[in-house]
Amino acid sequence: MGYGFGDECRRRFYSTVSMENKACILITGASSGMGREMAVRFSAVCRVILNGRDTKRLEETRQLCTNPAEQLIWQYDLAKVEELESSFAAFMSAHQIRISYFVHCAGFMKTYPLKMVTAGLFQDTFNVNVISGALLIKSLMNRKMNDTALKSVVLISSNISNFGAKAFSVYGASKGAVDALMRSLAVELAPRVRVNSVLPGGVRTAMTEHMYQDQELINRMATAYPLGLGRVGDIYEAVNFLLSDKARWVTGQQFIVDGGRTINITG
Amino acid sequence: MKEQLAELLEVDEVKDSDVLKDFECWDSLTILSIIAWASENYGKTLLAKDVNEAKTVGGLLALLQ
Numbered sequence: 317m318g319y320g321f322g323d324e325c326r327r328r329f330y331s332t333v334s335m336e337n338k339a340c341i342l343i344t345g346a347s348s349g350m351g352r353e354m355a356v357r358f359s360a361v362c363r364v365i366l367n368g369r370d371t372k373r374l375e376e377t378r379q380l381c382t383n384p385a386e387q388l389i390w391q392y393d394l395a396k397v398e399e400l401e402s403s404f405a406a407f408m409s410a411h412q413i414r415i416s417y418f419v420h421c422a423g424f425m426k427t428y429p430l431k432m433v434t435a436g437l438f439q440d441t442f443n444v445n446v447i448s449g450a451l452l453i454k455s456l457m458n459r460k461m462n463d464t465a466l467k468s469v470v471l472i473s474s475n476i477s478n479f480g481a482k483a484f485s486v487y488g489a490s491k492g493a494v495d496a497l498m499r500s501l502a503v504e505l506a507p508r509v510r511v512n513s514v515l516p517g518g519v520r521t522a523m524t525e526h527m528y529q530d531q532e533l534i535n536r537m538a539t540a541y542p543l544g545l546g547r548v549g550d551i552y553e554a555v556n557f558l559l560s561d562k563a564r565w566v567t568g569q570q571f572i573v574d575g576g577r578t579i580n581i582t583g
Numbered sequence: 584m585k586e587q588l589a590e591l592l593e594v595d596e597v598k599d600s601d602v603l604k605d606f607e608c609w610d611s612l613t614i615l616s617i618i619a620w621a622s623e624n625y626g627k628t629l630l631a632k633d634v635n636e637a638k639t640v641g642g643l644l645a646l647l648q
Contacts, residue, residue, distance in 0.1 A: 427619075
């Protein structure tokens with residue numbers, strides 16, 4: 317189609333020769349699934365900062381990217397929220413980069429019924445899904461660390477955010493929190509920075525793979541999704557649009573990308 | 584192990600010969616809880632099918648060995 321975030325990055329890239337001036341994008345959860353796909357696709361037009369826990373898998377992602385040598389790895393476990401800001405500050409200082417775009421793909425999901433729910437499960441889930449994302453935006457807004465480079469943020473939420481399902485209480489609460497965070501920050505950081513979220517339906521990734529071991533569930537899903545099952549690339553397209561200047565008047569919005577799953581009330 | 588399972592099945596104690604389907608609280612959420620418990624405490628990945636096919640408490644515990 318020839319428009320979107322890619323073109324904007326490309327313009328920057330082609331109008332400047334040095335790598336330092338290419339727009340940088342931070343992607344959490346880049347070691348697998350959705351985050352890996354985002355990293356690989358955005359690397360065609362941006363300099364990508366890959367975050368994840370596992371250095372080996374992050375390196376695999378880096379090798380899948382365009383110009384692997386240009387892409388950076390920030391290995392950090394986002395569950396450790398106490399030291400997150402200092403680790404990220406050290407990374408930024410070491411590389412002297414400025415980040416314009418941020419996609420929070422990292423996700424922690426355990427589908428536990430209420431009787432298996434613990435305070436620790438809430439803490440682990442909220443640390444990764446909500447708190448780490450908020451602290452990274454805070455860091456990226458810091459002028460000493462990132463000047464006024466940040467332009468647009470997309471938080472990966474979930475279509476459970478506005479609905480309910482058995483065994484999804486903790487994960488669902490965390491995604492509801494992601495969207496509440498997104499709306500308040502969209503107001504607080506306007507007009508310079510836009511903040512939106514993408515709410516995917518069930519997409520098969522490493523995080524959800526255990527659910528897809530059940531053929532019955534796959535069959536049920538196929539009938540519940542009017543457009544059939546989705547792919548990681550479908551989520552990338554929505555993120556790409558929201559990050560781009562094509563969405564310059566869009567902020568504080570939930571963009572549901574779920575093949576029509578949540579508007580389907582067929583009995 | 585049996586104590587934890589009794590807790591999940593919402594009874595005071597369980598015996599190897601107890602039939603899983605006969606527990607009052609036996610439903611899809613209890614099966615999910617057992618799957619989560621097995622993964623969390625014993626590093627075992629069980630499917631709902633495995634739990635159902637275990638039939639008894641003894642059969643279920645054997646899956647965790």
